[in-house]
Amino acid sequence: MKNVLVTIPVKESHRARIDEIAKDCCVLYVPAGQATEEQVADASVIIGNVPAKMIKASDKLELLQLESAGADPYLPAGVLSEKTVLCNSTGAYNRTVSEHAAALTLMLMKKLHLYRDQQRRNVWKDLLTAMSPAGSTVLVVGLGEIGLQYAKLMKAMGAYIIGVKRREGACPEGIDELVRTDEIDSVLPRADVVFSILPNTKQTVHFYTEERFHLMKESAVFINCGRGNAVEGSVLLKALQEGQIAAAAIDVTETEPLPAESPLWQQENLVITPHAAGTYHIPHTLECIVDIACENLSHWLKGEPFCNVVDMQTGYRR
Amino acid sequence: MKNVLVTIPVKESHRARIDEIAKDCCVLYVPAGQATEEQVADASVIIGNVPAKMIKASDKLELLQLESAGADPYLPAGVLSEKTVLCNSTGAYNRTVSEHAAALTLMLMKKLHLYRDQQRRNVWKDLLTAMSPAGSTVLVVGLGEIGLQYAKLMKAMGAYIIGVKRREGACPEGIDELVRTDEIDSVLPRADVVFSILPNTKQTVHFYTEERFHLMKESAVFINCGRGNAVEGSVLLKALQEGQIAAAAIDVTETEPLPAESPLWQQENLVITPHAAGTYHIPHTLECIVDIACENLSHWLKGEPFCNVVDMQTGYRR
Numbered sequence: 291m292k293n294v295l296v297t298i299p300v301k302e303s304h305r306a307r308i309d310e311i312a313k314d315c316c317v318l319y320v321p322a323g324q325a326t327e328e329q330v331a332d333a334s335v336i337i338g339n340v341p342a343k344m345i346k347a348s349d350k351l352e353l354l355q356l357e358s359a360g361a362d363p364y365l366p367a368g369v370l371s372e373k374t375v376l377c378n379s380t381g382a383y384n385r386t387v388s389e390h391a392a393a394l395t396l397m398l399m400k401k402l403h404l405y406r407d408q409q410r411r412n413v414w415k416d417l418l419t420a421m422s423p424a425g426s427t428v429l430v431v432g433l434g435e436i437g438l439q440y441a442k443l444m445k446a447m448g449a450y451i452i453g454v455k456r457r458e459g460a461c462p463e464g465i466d467e468l469v470r471t472d473e474i475d476s477v478l479p480r481a482d483v484v485f486s487i488l489p490n491t492k493q494t495v496h497f498y499t500e501e502r503f504h505l506m507k508e509s510a511v512f513i514n515c516g517r518g519n520a521v522e523g524s525v526l527l528k529a530l531q532e533g534q535i536a537a538a539a540i541d542v543t544e545t546e547p548l549p550a551e552s553p554l555w556q557q558e559n560l561v562i563t564p565h566a567a568g569t570y571h572i573p574h575t576l577e578c579i580v581d582i583a584c585e586n587l588s589h590w591l592k593g594e595p596f597c598n599v600v601d602m603q604t605g606y607r608r
Numbered sequence: 609m610k611n612v613l614v615t616i617p618v619k620e621s622h623r624a625r626i627d628e629i630a631k632d633c634c635v636l637y638v639p640a641g642q643a644t645e646e647q648v649a650d651a652s653v654i655i656g657n658v659p660a661k662m663i664k665a666s667d668k669l670e671l672l673q674l675e676s677a678g679a680d681p682y683l684p685a686g687v688l689s690e691k692t693v694l695c696n697s698t699g700a701y702n703r704t705v706s707e708h709a710a711a712l713t714l715m716l717m718k719k720l721h722l723y724r725d726q727q728r729r730n731v732w733k734d735l736l737t738a739m740s741p742a743g744s745t746v747l748v749v750g751l752g753e754i755g756l757q758y759a760k761l762m763k764a765m766g767a768y769i770i771g772v773k774r775r776e777g778a779c780p781e782g783i784d785e786l787v788r789t790d791e792i793d794s795v796l797p798r799a800d801v802v803f804s805i806l807p808n809t810k811q812t813v814h815f816y817t818e819e820r821f822h823l824m825k826e827s828a829v830f831i832n833c834g835r836g837n838a839v840e841g842s843v844l845l846k847a848l849q850e851g852q853i854a855a856a857a858i859d860v861t862e863t864e865p866l867p868a869e870s871p872l873w874q875q876e877n878l879v880i881t882p883h884a885a886g887t888y889h890i891p892h893t894l895e896c897i898v899d900i901a902c903e904n905l906s907h908w909l910k911g912e913p914f915c916n917v918v919d920m921q922t923g924y925r926r
Contacts, residue, residue, distance in 0.1 A: 385742055389765070393714035400711040405881045406724045412873040414865035414882040420889040424703055446764030447707070547732035555730040563723045564732040571738040 291315060294587070295329055297322045297338030298357045299570065304580045308337075311587050335590060337583045339363075347371045353590050355583050359383055359568075360490070361600045376600040377586050380607045381435055382578035383568045387487070388439035390567035391515045394539035395444065395483055398511040399423060403537075403561045421511070424448030427480050431471070432487035432516055433462065440485060441465055452477050456493075478505040483513065489606060490517040497521070503529035510535045515567045518542035523554050530559050541567045609633060612905070613647055615640045615656030616675045617888065622898045626655075629905050653908060655901045657681075665689045671908050673901050677701055677886075678808070679918045694918040695904050698925045699753055700896035701886045705805070706757035708885035709833045712857035713762065713801055716829040717741060721855075721879045739829070742766030744800035749792065750834055751780065755805045759783055762801070770795050774811075796823040801831065807924060808835040815839070821847035828853045833885045836860035841872055848877050859885045 294317045296308060309317055318329060322338060330336065330344045335353045342363040345351065351374045354364065359380045364370055397403055399421035408415055428444045430437045433455040441451045442464050453465040454474050461468040469477050471493075478484070484506060488494040498512075498521040506512070512535055514520060523544055529535050539561035543554070546565055554560060570576055586596050601608045612635045614626060627635055636647060640656060648654065648662045653671045660681040663669065669692045672682065677698045682688055715721055717739035726733055746762045748755045751773040759769045760782050771783040772792050779786040787795050789811075796802070802824060806812040816830075816839040824830070830853055832838060841862055847853050857879035861872070864883055872878060888894055904914050919926045 385740065386738070389714070389740060389742070390718055390738070392765075393711075393718040393720055396707070396711035397715055397720050400708055400881075400884075402711055402715050402720070402879070402881070403724050405884065406721050406879065407728070408882075409873055409880045410725070410728070412868045412870075414868075414880075416882050416884050416887070418889065420704070420708070420884070422703065422707060422890040422892055424707070424892065443765060447710075447761060550730045550732075552730075555727055561720070561724065562727045562732075563718075563720070564726075564734050566718075566723065566734050566738070569734070571736065572740040574740055574742065 292334040293318060293329075293332045294335045294337070295320065295325060295333040295340070296583075297325055297336070297340055298579060298583070299576065300580065301576075304576075307580065307584055308587065311584055312591070314591075335587065337587070342366075342369045345369060345374075349373055353377065353586060353596070355379075355586050356600075357382075357579050361605050362490075364600075365602055365605050375596055376602070377582070377596050377598045378600050378607060379579045379582050380598055382575050382582060384435045384439045385578075386569075386572045386575050387436045387515055387567040388443055389572075390541065390563070391436075391440050391485060391487070391513055392443040394513050394515075394541070394561060394563070395428075395485065395511070396423065397561060398513070398537045398539055399426075399483075404558070407558070421482065421509075422448075426450070426482040427452065428483040428485060429454060429474075429477060429481040430465075430485050430487070431474065432489065433465070433468075434487065434489070436515075437485075437487045438462060438464065440487065444483070444485075449483070452481070475502065475505055478502060479507065481506060481510055483511050486512070486514045486516050486520055488516040488520050490519065491604070495519050496525075498525065500525050500528065503534045506535050508533055508536065512538040514538075514540045514542055516542065518544045518546060523552065526560070527554060527557060530557050537561070539563070541565055610652040611636060611647075611650045612653045612655070613638065613643060613651040613658070614901075615643055615654070615658055616897060616901070617894065618898065619894075622894075625898065625902055626905065629902055630909070632909075653905065655905070660684075660687045663687060667691055671695065671904060671914070673697075673904050674918075675700075675897050679923050680808075682918075683920055683923050693914055694920065695900070695914050695916045696918050696925060697897045697900050698916055700893050700900065702753045702757045703896075704887075704890045704893050705754045705833055705885040706761055707890075708859065708881070709754075709758050709803060709805070709831055710761040712831050712833075712859070712879060712881070713746075713803065713829070714741070715879060716831070716855045716857055717744075717801075722876070725876070739800065739827075740766075744768070745770060745798050746801040746803060747772060747792075747795060747799040748783075748803050748805070749789075750805040750807065751783070751786075752805065752807070754833075755803075756780060756782065758803060758805065762803075767801070770799070793820065793823055796820060797825065799824060799828055801829055804830070804832045804834050804838055806834040806838050808837065809922070813837050814843075816843065818843050818846065821852040824853050826851055826854065830856040832856075832858045832860055834860065836862045836864060841870065844878070845872060845875060848875050855879070857881070859883055 337355045428449040431454040452467045537559040655673045746767040749772040855877040
């Protein structure tokens with residue numbers, strides 16, 4: 291009897307589904323961080339991000355189903371056996387991240403961060419101007435599923451959407467205009483909102499240079515819910531302090547947690563959330579991960595091809 | 609030659625439009641608050657909210673086109689002559705108020721007010737749970753144009769909308785379910801979001817009683833962008849302190865500005881904005897007001913019926 295080790299925070303109903311699918315296996319539910327070396331070594335399937343160093347290229351492990359979209363720790367040689375298929379949970383975070391990003395966008399547009407600051411000082415003061423999503427031009431940099439879902443939300447509020455994508459291709463539904471990433475400088479001056487949801491690749495490190503912030507409108511707002519290393523903290527700080535852009539919101543930073551001594555914290559026109567767009571903040575995310583895991587568990591049992599297989603070169607879904 | 613007095617903050621393009629329509633009149637542009645008694649007394653048309661006490665029931669005044677939706681100061685006997693038609697700018701604020709309300713809703717759902725507070729203390733701490741508009745049940749209390757537009761925004765994010773309306777009627781497009789205001793207690797327990805955009809009438813004063821907050825879910829959020837007297841500050845404070853609801857956001861208070869000594873200011877799970885949803889925060893609002901004013905100016909010159917005429921009994925558009 292083969293072992294299935296589950297470390298994601300399943301509910302009763304999820305256990306019932308998994309148990310039913312894997313009824314001929316021994317399914318072990320262990321809270322994240324509590325799996326033993328032995329449990330990992332004995333598992334044919336693992337559902338959840340067990341620490342990479344515990345896997346030790348186990349030959350027994352046939353499927354590692356991650357609960358995350360990112361797979362970085364599992365890519366280096368020696369972590370996984372060649373017999374292990376690595377799958378991620380890309381797609382599960384679309385809703386939570388796109389909603390968080392839309393919330394941050396509206397917060398900046400309506401100056402709710404500044405009103406909150408005033409409130410904490412008992413100050414009733416009208417800040418006079420606000421931005422409107424209706425009629426605004428929104429640049430979505432990174433047109434994966436999250437970018438597309440964010441675009442949909444902003445379009446429903448009346449925004450004009452320019453998508454920015456690595457490779458040329460057909461303009462997806464809901465995107466008004468499409469440019470390649472290497473053409474971004476031509477559209478930055480038109481954007482009222484620049485939303486970055488770039489993945490972490492060699493090409494995206496420090497993508498938002500001082501020159502690029504200079505190309506943006508002084509009235510523009512910048513939102514980053516992708517990877518923190520897309521913009522250096524010092525470059526962003528300068529752009530905000532010198533008024534190259536009006537405001538920014540970031541859910542990710544180059545070093546996480548952001549060190550307490552970082553000058554970014556107290557920059558008034560910057561909003562920081564602690565990588566809180568994703569993970570399990572809304573119940574929907576866990577539902578999606580369980581769906582993916584159940585599908586792949588079933589594929590494994592039937593010897594069918596898996597979904598959400600990670601490309602070991604890029605670290606992203608094939 | 610008849611006089612037209614304009615006190616709204618028109619731009620050059622607006623002046624050109626008004627001048628063209630009223631080319632046979634003497635059009636005077638005066639910044640708000642700077643019109644003289646004589647200018648008011650000589651005007652056949654006034655576009656803008658001149659102080660009610662300056663009008664003195666002038667017989668010359670044929671049309672008073674307000675820039676506001678509310679008309680309270682102009683309703684009492686003796687303010688306007690019977691010869692004056694009073695028109696408001698209902699409709700002009702739909703976009704700005706519905707967007708501000710949606711921004712406040714997402715802020716509460718994603719706990720962005722609490723993340724902002726943490727930021728000001730240099731604290732990176734995940735607050736773990738968030739709400740999702742998708743799949744949530746949103747009660748829109750007051751189904752005027754603003755309520756309908758807010759409903760449309762929330763529905764685009766996946767919410768289920770229950771509209772609450774004074775009079776029975778057909779369920780408007782975009783509303784999933786309709787109940788009468790006197791039936792609200794039956795749906796309050798189902799709401800994840802209660803959005804109040806009630807007008808100021810005898811029936812709506814202190815509408816949200818302690819009992820009604822008790823009927824709401826402990827996880828519910830309450831947003832008020834209508835009139836401040838729909839809920840007593842002490843009742844709201846108690847609901848928030850005792851956890852009858854999870855959080856609230858108010859753009860209006862019973863006394864405005866909210867006194868500096870009010871305990872509402874420092875209530876952590878309450879967000880306060882200083883009646884900033886409306887007025888001229890986004891350029892679109894002024895465009896709408898100029899549209900209405902130009903239309904009515906034209907109607908006046910041609911002797912046609914006006915649009916947006918105020919019912920002197922209710923204070924709202926007929």
